[in-house]
Amino acid sequence: MPLIAFLSRRSMLAAGAAAxxxxxxxxxxxxxxxxxxxxxxGPFASTGRQIEAAAKLYIAQNGDTVAGKKIQLLLQDDGGVxxxxxxxxxxxxxxxxxxxxxxFGLTPLAFAVAPLSTQAKVPTVVMAAATSSITEKSPYIxxxxxxxxxxxxxxxxxxxxxxxxxVVTVVADYGPGIDAENAFKTRFAAAGGQVTEAIRVPIAxxxxxxxxxxxxxxxxxxxFVFVPSGVxxxxxxxxxxRGLAEAGIRLIGTGDVTDDDILNNMGEVALGTxxxxxxxxxxxxxxxxxFVSAFKAASKDMRPNFMAxxxxxxxxxxxxxxxxxxxxxxxxxxxxxxxxxxxxSPRGPIAIDPQTxxxxxxxxxxxxxxxxxxxxxxxxxxxxAVKDPGKSPTN
Ligand code: PHB
Numbered sequence: 571m572p573l574i575a576f577l578s579r580r581s582m583l584a585a586g587a588a589a590x591x592x593x594x595x596x597x598x599x600x601x602x603x604x605x606x607x608x609x610x611x612g613p614f615a616s617t618g619r620q621i622e623a624a625a626k627l628y629i630a631q632n633g634d635t636v637a638g639k640k641i642q643l644l645l646q647d648d649g650g651v652x653x654x655x656x657x658x659x660x661x662x663x664x665x666x667x668x669x670x671x672x673x674f675g676l677t678p679l680a681f682a683v684a685p686l687s688t689q690a691k692v693p694t695v696v697m698a699a700a701t702s703s704i705t706e707k708s709p710y711i712x713x714x715x716x717x718x719x720x721x722x723x724x725x726x727x728x729x730x731x732x733x734x735x736x737v738v739t740v741v742a743d744y745g746p747g748i749d750a751e752n753a754f755k756t757r758f759a760a761a762g763g764q765v766t767e768a769i770r771v772p773i774a775x776x777x778x779x780x781x782x783x784x785x786x787x788x789x790x791x792x793x794f795v796f797v798p799s800g801v802x803x804x805x806x807x808x809x810x811x812r813g814l815a816e817a818g819i820r821l822i823g824t825g826d827v828t829d830d831d832i833l834n835n836m837g838e839v840a841l842g843t844x845x846x847x848x849x850x851x852x853x854x855x856x857x858x859x860x861f862v863s864a865f866k867a868a869s870k871d872m873r874p875n876f877m878a879x880x881x882x883x884x885x886x887x888x889x890x891x892x893x894x895x896x897x898x899x900x901x902x903x904x905x906x907x908x909x910x911x912x913x914x915s916p917r918g919p920i921a922i923d924p925q926t927x928x929x930x931x932x933x934x935x936x937x938x939x940x941x942x943x944x945x946x947x948x949x950x951x952x953x954x955a956v957k958d959p960g961k962s963p964t965n
Contacts, residue, residue, distance in 0.1 A: 605662035610647035621881030637897035691901035701745030702960025719960035730761030743770035861916035
């Protein structure tokens with residue numbers, strides 16, 4: 571073959587290959603994949619169920635195309651096991667080429683993925699896990715749930731102002747529980763109260779009975795509790811059986827213990843429990859009324875809990891970022907857009923703090939009451955625009 575013909579044949583082939591590559595790149599660009607990793611099985615499956623329903627609701631309400639890009643939600647179950655979360659995240663980054671990672675039902679699951687987010691520069695939206703330090707584990711992590719110090723500090727203030735002088739804390743023995751214990755102890759002491767005993771219980775299948783007997787013997791004015799979403803019923807049952815209320819010990823805690831997913835089945839023992847949290851299904855706003863009714867209609871009458879709102883707002887954050895970049899999916903561009911996001915959620919006004927990438931939101935004071943024959947966390951006040959105090963030097 572004459573050299574010239576050979577060269578042009580080669581360049582034609584090269585051009586063909588380049589076109590193919592460009593076509594597949596264009597195709598890849600048309601779809602934006604969100605890798606959603608949740609515990610859909612195991613003891614924390616209610617978190618997965620709530621977040622999945624909320625994420626799908628957001629997409630159904632807002633369409634599955636943003637800035638010309640088709641949104642594809644890839645859901646995988648990690649069973650609440652960190653090694654699984656990590657393996658799935660890796661596969662989603664390398665093979666699926668996801669533009670975002672999202673979900674993370676428990677703190678250890680978020681910790682496991684943080685190094686991968688950093689390495690691959692993939693914006694990672696924590697929709698559930700709530701240990702303060704999670705957002706410090708990668709500059710690509712943002713959070714739409716809450717932090718335990720954020721939810722706890724207003725309650726310590728409330729307790730001190732409401733004639734509670736002595737408290738025993740009971741928390742699940744891992745990141746968020748330790749954050750809650752420390753935040754309560756420090757803030758309550760600063761307000762003149764005293765934590766007389768700090769009890770930590772195992773996270774998996776805890777038997778609260780012996781711990782609550784210790785609380786009863788210590789005779790504090792109140793017990794402060796943090797248990798992760800899904801565990802509140804077991805705690806309430808033991809609180810009742812041990813007769814703590816009859817012994818004059820009040821129950822206060824973050825709203826995880828009176829989780830809307832299970833509250834209505836707790837019975838009378840829950841009545842009067844005072845909690846602080848960022849979301850109640852009973853939150854009185856037009857945005858929340860619309861959210862609750864659409865959520866129930868889409869999910870067999872399931873009541874949304876605080877996990878659901880974290881999932882709903884997590885997808886809202888992703889949509890806003892894609893709109894801001896006009897559909898461009900480079901991790902750093904998306905991250906920049908996400909860091910300054912601010913919007914109205916069913917829980918009230920929220921924003922991402924550009925310094926910490928953590929959520930800024932109202933923390934509401936609530937009391938469990940019977941409303942129309944159902945138990946709800948009824949709000950009676952709010953601490954407004956609370957940043958995570960876990961990252962400030964005062965805590
Ligand atoms: C967490 O593991 O970070 C976690 C899980 C459930 C909660 C709160 C925090 O309700």
